[in-house]
Amino acid sequence: MMLHAVARAGLRRRLVAGLAVGLVIAGVAVVGTTTVRVGAAIQRIERVPDAFPAESTRPAPHPVGTVAPRNYLLLGSDSRGTGGSLLTSLGDRADAILLVHVPADRRSVQIISIMRDSWVDIPGYGMAKINAALSYGGVPLMVQVVESLIGQRIDDVAIVDFAGFAALTDAVGGVTVQNEVAFSVGDVRFAQGPVTLTGADALPYVRERYAFADGDYQRVRNQQAYLRGLLVAMLQPTTLANPWAVAGLVDAMSPYLAATDGLTAPAAVQLAAELAAAGTPEVATFTLPTAGTATIGDQSVVLLDAADLAVVQAALQQDSMTGFVPPAER
Structure with a gap:
């Protein structure tokens, strides 16, 4: 009887061990499949070379091997010619400047807009609109200015062709927005309230x-x-855990995206896995705090609010952006 019990216990252990090994192999296979599929799409992305300023001017990187916050600078371009380079089309101005912040807990994503006419100190040039950084020193100077504003290191830079929004919207089956103000563009009417684009x-x-x-x-x-609506659709755990869905999203966006070399398939898959493991991330958006507009010389500019900006900087520094309530807009 004892021998049979021991034999059965041994069999159970072997079955459990076999199941565990099988799950690990299956997990590796899924990650491998995802990486290969995402890698094929990422290879089609235009690369942004030499995007960062001198290391001596930059905030310190996070320790290697830690699950750290991630900061991505997104520059929007609305003037790309057919088949042209995104980096060339960006030229000396961006149509949108956004910081995408992912806290270390991966439980949220913050999208922080920076007004294009923000009046800032541009190293080597003095006070000017932030967009002037691109004409003075290209992407590296823009990165340096944004890093000085937020007090954090930018991990990667992406240039996004606005035309890609159409492809991504269709790829996720439509994007629902909470539209604040009713308006029309030509024959298209956007009502106030929830609208599915x-x-x-x-x-x-x-x-x-x-x-x-x-x-x-x-x-x-x-x-x-x-x-916000797009990320809510993209960051569903069922999407993040599906290699074909992740690859499909990257594939839909790849013709409309240029990025630094840090945006690799393994990095994208790893971040997707971390977000999926944390559940459905909360997506929050706000504008870097401003204090109204002014006319300086012949320029209409947007003034930043130094006190409220310090609140945002502190939250980023303390990695406490999940649940962060931004200062009220002025």
Whole structure:
């Protein structure tokens, strides 16, 4: 009897061990499949070389091997020619400047818009609109300016062609936004409240500014609403855990994206896995705090609010952005 019990216990242990090994192999196979599929799509992405300033000017990197916050600088381009380079089309101005922050707990994603006319100190050039950094020193100078504003290191830079929003919107089956202000673009009407955008709707929705009394401010809010809805659709655990879905999203966006070399298939798969493991991330959007507008010389500029900016900087420094309530817009 004892021998039979021992034999059965041994069999159970072997079955459990075999199941565990099988699950590990299956997991490795899924990750491997995802990496290969995502890698094929990422290979089609245009690369942004020499995107970072001198190391001596930059915030310190996080220790190697730690699960650290991630900061991505997104520069939007709305002037790309057919088949042209995104980096070339960006030229000396960005149509949108956004910081995408992913805290170390991976439980949230923050999208922080920076107004294009923000009046900032550009190293070597003095005070100017932040967009001037691109004309003075290209992407590296823009990175340096943004890093000085937020007090954090930018991990990767991406240039996004606005036309890609249409492809991504269709890839996720439509994007639902909470539209603050009703407006029309040509024959297309966007009602106030929840609106589900198709790919054809996405571009006029994020582009329009002339329909609003406060122009670029409302356009930025609409871009935030769109990106919030897009990320909610993309960051579902069922999507993040599906290698074909992840690869499909990257594939849909790859013709409209240029990025630094840190955006690799293993890095993308790893981040997707970490976000999936944390559940459905909370997606929050806000604008880097401003203190109104002013005329300096012949330029209309946006003034940053130093006190409120310090609150954002502290939250980023303390890695406490999950659940962060941004200062009220002024």
